[in-house]
Each structure stands twice: as structure tokens, then as C-alpha cells.
Amino acid sequence: MIIDKNKINAFINQIISDHIVFAPVKNKDMVLFKQIKKPDEMTLDYNNSRIPPKSIYLPQTETLFRFSKNQNINLETPKKDGRTLLFGIRPCDAKSLKILDQVFTGEYKDSLYLSRRKNSILIGLTCHNPSLNCFCTSVNSSPADTDGLDVLLTDIGDKYYVELITSRGGKIVKNFPGFKPANKEDKKKKEEIVKKAKDSIKRHIKSERLASILDSIFENKYWEEIARKCLGCGICTFLCPTCHCFDMQDETAGDKGARIRVWDSCMYPEYTMQASGYNPRPYQMNRIRNRVFHKFNYLPKNNQVFGCVGCGRCITECPVNIDIIEVVNQAREVKKDE
């Protein structure tokens, strides 16, 4: 299928009428996913949003329930969101949601996350101009990966090439009259654009046997070297589309309060701090090693996926140039401690 670019706004208007629509919105020098009420609020001329759209399904702060006390104790659970639609999500970010799904459907089913995901449609946008630090092709993905998406659009000039991935994606497209069948020329153009995008990716992780290589250097001075310049801030984890750790707190005022959960970061000293005061990851070296292992050893072993989609945010935003590509590639060269 294809849709002319000048019909996109009409399509967005239609989906806004029965969905809560999130789309990339320009905020000075960065782009963030925000709810839009009109199509002209969004921008599709962007590389990647500063904060990944995981924040729509796993908000940084979320109320699990509220409590208050009059004569009795009252509990109140938050209302569930309506049907949402993400327009213009990048394939890497869509793939990250599939990785999160595995986490939140494990032993414990996270009803808040899952209800949001169940009622959400993802219309992706092929990444035709990957950023310098993108490396999705190294982690079983590509700029036009359809994994996790319902529909994928590819900008082929004055129109978008449209791929229907799921039946609910098909339904939403069928309901709008502006979509037309694609011809061979359109398909060829799309393939050229995807190839050009893939070829423009310059940075790569060598991922063969990575999990076992990491196992062999768990105890190694290498991690101390990397950790030495780490600030211990939460940028890399908070901006990571696959990082999902959270902390829970009861926040009260007077006789009212709420149990909330907030994003947590394994870069923080109190992340694994136990009530006794003992911390199994006492140094930054333990923490940074955990970040790398979680993505390239634990998740590959336990869930058969990399915990990284190659979006490059952690590299671009790190104030001290800790670069996951280098960290992983150099890990292969590390000599065993004597």
C-alpha cells in the first residue's frame, strides 16, 4: 500500500477521533513523544526521540494505588488509559517494547504495563537517516525492522510506502480511504531507501559468542577501568529503551498517600542496597558491569534476545564518552587478570 504525504494529516485526524495519539513533537533542540490533538503538532523529520517511547507504557512515575484513612482505610486504583496509538515510532524503539513485554509477562504479569500495551497500536516510520551512533544492524534489527509494529511507513518521496504487519494494523488502514495499492516502482524505491539506510550505519558491535566471552571476564580489572570515569548518573539507563528497573515508594501527606513506582537505575549506589545496609554491588565497577551483562549476557541467556536495540542514545548522551560499542568490542580483547 501507499499513502500520499498530503493525506497523512487527514489520516491522523481520523485516528485522533478514537485514539489517544502519541507522536514525535519538537521541543527546541530535541524531540519527545507527546500526546497530540492536531496533526501539525508533530514532526516526522527526526532521528530519534530524546526519551524513548517506553515512557508511555512504563511512565517514569506511576501511581499503583492511592490510600486514605477516614474511619476506614480506603484504597483506590488508578483508571486505565483508553486506546492509544503511537505514530512515527522508530523500529528500534518498537523492538524494545517486545523486549519489555517479555519482562513484564514473566512470572509476574504486570497488569498496568500490559493493559497499556494491549490497547496500543504502533505505526512505525522507517529510519532513513540513521544517526552516527546507531547500530541496530548489530543486534538483529534494521532501520526497517517490522518486529513489534502494526504498520510500517517508509518515506519514499511524495508518499509513504505502507506495510501492514498485523491484522489490527490492517484494520486501521482499511478504515481510511486514502491508502492505495502500491506499484512495483514504489516497492523498488522503498527497498533502495532501506538499503541506503542500512549501508549508512557505520558502527557495529561484534556480537558472536558475546555472552560466553563476557562470562569469561566477569572478574576482570577491565570493568574498573571503564567505571573509573563513570559519573554514576542515570542518563544511560533512563534514556535506554530497554532498561525497565523501577523502585517502589509510599508517599504520604497527612492521612492520604499513594504507592508509586519510579524508574530506578543500576548505576545508582542504592539500587541494590539491602535493608541491612549491605550492598552486593558496592562499587561503580559492579554497577557498570551489570548494565553490560544485563544487555549482552543475562537477557540473551534467559530470553534469547539482546537487551539492546542499537539506538545509540546511551552513547550520544553520556557526558564522559562511555561508549557501549567500544565497551563490548574491547571486552573481546581483554586478557584474563593475572
Place this chain on the structure above:
Amino acid sequence: MVGNKELQNEIRKIMDHKDVKYVLAYKKGTYGFQTTPFFVSKREEVSQVIFSPFCLNNLTMYIKNEYAKEKIGIVVKGCDSRSLIQMINEKRIPRDRLFIIGVSCGGVIDPKKRSKRISEPLENVDVVEKDDKFVFTVNGKKQEIPKREIVFDKCIHCEYPTPLIYDFLVGDKIEPLGKEDYCDVKDFEKNSLTDKWKFWEQQFDKCIRCYACRNVCPVCYCEKCMAEQLDPQWLRRSVNISENTVWHIIRAFHLAGRCTSCGECERACPMDIPLMLLNKKVEKDIKELFDYNAGKELDSKPLLAIFKPDDPEEDIK
């Protein structure tokens, strides 16, 4: 411009003759224009040391939690040297534990301004200073950009391009690049209270409380930050305008009379919050009220440790 050879020679010399544990310097980063902090502890590593207008990091933050007994060598720009003075004055680190290699700096390049002019390639980049311009070479192509258009705002107003303390200076002494006139703060002060509040609400709303602003700051070194205390909990973990505002106001207040305007908090902020506008406002007020500026004079007392009989506050008399 500082010669890398001269800098490397000096580092070799102190590694040979002084009892230094390591030297904090810069080396080329992993891609494009990046440089990265470099802990030099072996003589054979010294040849990787560089200094260029891409050396943004204030390396003094790495010694805020350094309790080693041995001496440490450190490369500082003018602005970074003020952080050192402040840390020494606060007795965070004794002066004689440091071997300070000062580098004269004609301004460092703001990545945000640079990205609007030149896109960053993976490799093959170079920059040299030519009078009041930088000459970029990217994949063999040359491009000249006037310094003032591409350096950090702090560099445009820099009064101390030559470090204020050092044991050895690399490069010639440089005249001040500009004057701190607080023009941004003065412009902002003209806004109505409502508009000012609206502006900061929009800024603090963006905050993701990653605490990069705190962790990168050389003088933010409390062993237990109030942001992490649970009993009493000064600051809730909820990330919203209210708690974020509390965080940023407390952060600015804890740095009152201590911030030396190195700008690292603003540079590190992943959400583009203009933290220096807040820091500069506090700095300007302190300058006007108490005629005090942090990190300028070695062995001067910290602001909050000084009492003056002519203090302008009524309640002090």
C-alpha cells in the same frame, strides 16, 4: 594553542620525578569530535594524551571523592582551575596533594552549537585555532567558524583563559576573552514573576532526575546527598514539576557561593535544562550582596565561613 607534545613531555616528567599515583588528562574519544577523560598511570600511555578545543570535561570532578594519600596530577583549563581553588579552600583536597598542569584555553566548543553547523562524522576530524576562528577539517574538507559563534557561552565571557593556579603552564598566558556581565541573567530578570515561573516550570518539567548535574559537579560532594535521604525525606522520588523544582532549587542553593561557573551541569544535562541561568543568578546576587566570587583566590575563606560587620543583611547586626 596548546601543543600536545609539550603537554605529554610535562606529564612524562612528573611521572618520572614526582610521586604521582596517576595524571588526569584527556585523550581522543571513541567517535567524531569526542574526547574523553583519561587516567594516565603508565608512562607508555602518555603518547595518547591530547588537549584541544573539544576537551570539554572539567576533570576536577574526579578528585572530589579521591582519598588516596599519593599525589595526583591533573590537567586544568582556566575554568577548571577555579573549581580546584574552591575545593582546596573548602579543604576538600590539600593543595600539596596535587600537581597541577594548567593549559591556556581559547574556548571549548559547545557540541550543541557545533551540531547546528557541522555534522559529526565517525572519524577524520581535526580542529585548529587560527586567530579568532576555528578551522575544522572534516574528511579533508576545511571550514572556518568564528570562535564566538561556536564556543560555550561561558567561554565568550571568560575572564580566566589562563588557569589561576598551576605548577606548570602549557601554552602562553592568554588575555581575558570577555567579561562576565551577567547579560543573560539581567535579560531574564526583566520578565514578570509569572513569566519567570512559567519558564522554570517548563524547564523543570523536562527533568528526568538522572542527577547528572549533581554527579558531574566538582563541588557537589556530600557523602549522602539530601536527594537520597529517606528519613526525613526532603525530596520525594516522584518525578513531577513539584519535586523537580525542589531538587533544582536546593541544588542551586547548596552551590551558592561555591559554584565556579564551569558549566558542567548544563553540559551534562540530557534534557537541555539551562542550569547555568539559575547558577548565574545566585552568583550575581552574591557578588552584589557580599562582593564575593567563588574559586578566584587560593586560601580565601568560603563565603558561608565569613562574617563581616558591614553585612548588608539587617538581622546580622
